[in-house]
Amino acid sequence: MNVKNNKAGKKQVAISACLLGEAVRYDGRNKQHSLISNIFMRQLKKQLEVIPFCPEMAIGLGVPRDKIELVRQKDESIRVLGVENHTWDVTEALQSYAGTFLKQYPNLQYFIVKSRSPSCGYNSTPVFVNGLEVAMDSGMFVQSLLHIKPDIKIINESDLLTEQDCLEFLGNIDFEC
Ligand code: SF4
Known part of the structure; x- marks a missing residue:
């Protein structure tokens, strides 16, 4: 993969803000x-x-907010709906924000995401039908990122267990500390 860096010659890595300690859940x-x-952030x-x-903050859902979930429809499509209120649908807002985000960062190739999130999870988010978990898929923001730019590299935080995992994810970048 030909990875482009930013103007300062640095690789860009997008990380779900809640993993960095931001109180956005x-x-x-x-x-x-x-x-x-x-x-x-340091080494x-x-x-x-x-x-x-944080896609959910970016589309205007505040903190605190009602929970959302992936719900499979009768036509097999997946929507992002309020857990308590299935008439509340944020699917299009999350899809649209993925396009906006990639336009803002056209060279971005690496994403570290929060597993199981209806927005950020990567092949790890439960999909529900009538309140029952029936499958796993990616969160809607990540589904849309991959739809627009299939060659981006994404990993769930749950798959980064060691320093070596982190370095391998980036293609074995060298430490300079
Ligand atoms: S998982 Fe994603 S959408 Fe949820 S709080 Fe973290 S960054 Fe925001």
């Missing part, structure tokens, strides 16, 4: 991941530009 909490914060900060993102 539906319940006002974060999901800070100490390994990811340490490696990507590799000279080589990387980290781009935190």
